[in-house]
Amino acid sequence: MKCFALALAAVLLGGVAGCERQMRGMYQQPRYDPGEGSSLFPDGKAARPPAPGSVPAAAGQLAATSSGRRGREVPAQWQAADAAGSPAPITRALLLHGRERYEIFCMPCHSPVGDGDGPVVRRGFPRPPTYHQQRLREAPDRHFFDVMTHGHGIMYSYADRITPEDRWAIVAYIRALQLSQHVQLSALPPALRESLPASPAVPASGSAGAAR
Ligand code: HEC
Numbered sequence: 001m002k003c004f005a006l007a008l009a010a011v012l013l014g015g016v017a018g019c020e021r022q023m024r025g026m027y028q029q030p031r032y033d034p035g036e037g038s039s040l041f042p043d044g045k046a047a048r049p050p051a052p053g054s055v056p057a058a059a060g061q062l063a064a065t066s067s068g069r070r071g072r073e074v075p076a077q078w079q080a081a082d083a084a085g086s087p088a089p090i091t092r093a094l095l096l097h098g099r100e101r102y103e104i105f106c107m108p109c110h111s112p113v114g115d116g117d118g119p120v121v122r123r124g125f126p127r128p129p130t131y132h133q134q135r136l137r138e139a140p141d142r143h144f145f146d147v148m149t150h151g152h153g154i155m156y157s158y159a160d161r162i163t164p165e166d167r168w169a170i171v172a173y174i175r176a177l178q179l180s181q182h183v184q185l186s187a188l189p190p191a192l193r194e195s196l197p198a199s200p201a202v203p204a205s206g207s208a209g210a211a212r
Contacts (some may be wrong), residue, residue, distance in 0.1 A: 052074045088165065090172050098173030101166050105158060106174075114177045126154060131174055144171045 032038060032046035041048070042141035059142055069128045088094055103112070111118040121127045129136065136143075150158035162170070 088168065094169050095173055095176055097166070097167035098171070098176075101162065102170050102173050103166045105162060106170065109155075113181065114174060127153065129180055137178055137182060141168075141175070144174055 034047065036046045038046035038048075039042050109118040109125060109128055110116055110119040110131070111121075116128040116130045123176055131137075145164075145167050147155065148158045148162060148170065149164075150159070158167070185196070188196075
């Protein structure tokens with residue numbers, strides 16, 4: 001009996017060793033390393049140049065030292081758009097586009113109204129500050145753009161997912177959200193103002209007005 005068990009163990013171990021050999025074979029497939037040469041192409045390089053019009057997701061020193069994971073340098077053509085500031089005039093179409101992008105990328109944490117009570121936060125993610133506080137009402141548009149571009153505290157950057165044009169559309173929509181919770185009666189068109197109940201039924205700062 002003992003002898004049989006030993007034989008069985010030997011057979012099983014042999015099987016495992018065979019498996020391991022097969023796996024090694026998969027790990028060690030022929031491939032080119034970065035910068036390696038190849039006689040296959042006329043320029044002697046194994047790496048092919050990117051197709052015309054390719055946009056790098058990551059570039060520069062940080063990308064080179066981290067397999068691209070930490071490369072946050074903004075490609076030159078985006079930098080130009082960044083420097084120009086908000087490029088498009090604020091129209092209904094731009095706001096609707098900003099709303100769509102906001103609901104995809106920001107709403108999960110910042111909530112549909114921007115008070116920081118989004119579905120991801122309800123499941124335990126740290127709560128972001130509400131947009132409806134004095135500091136963020138007074139912050140320049142550029143601040144929102146920069147937070148999306150570079151991240152802020154524990155919020156990571158969206159530079160690689162949202163183009164500068166779309167970031168400005170989101171900024172415009174966040175401004176509309178802020179206005180929706182905090183508007184001076186005197187800023188409303190007369191017809192709308194008159195249609196509202198006399199006072200003080202409309203609070204000046206809206207329900208989400210408190211700072212965090
Ligand atoms: C995964 C959750 C999450 C998503 C998605 C997210 N944020 Fe945030 N955001 C946070 C958190 C958390 C903070 C607070 C960060 C801190 O203070 O450490 C924050 C802070 C901010 C702030 C406040 C910065 C300040 O001055 O205090 C702004 C503005 C902001 N986010 C805008 C956005 C925009 C615009 C988007 C969509 C493009 C977005 N966030 C997407 C979690 C998120």
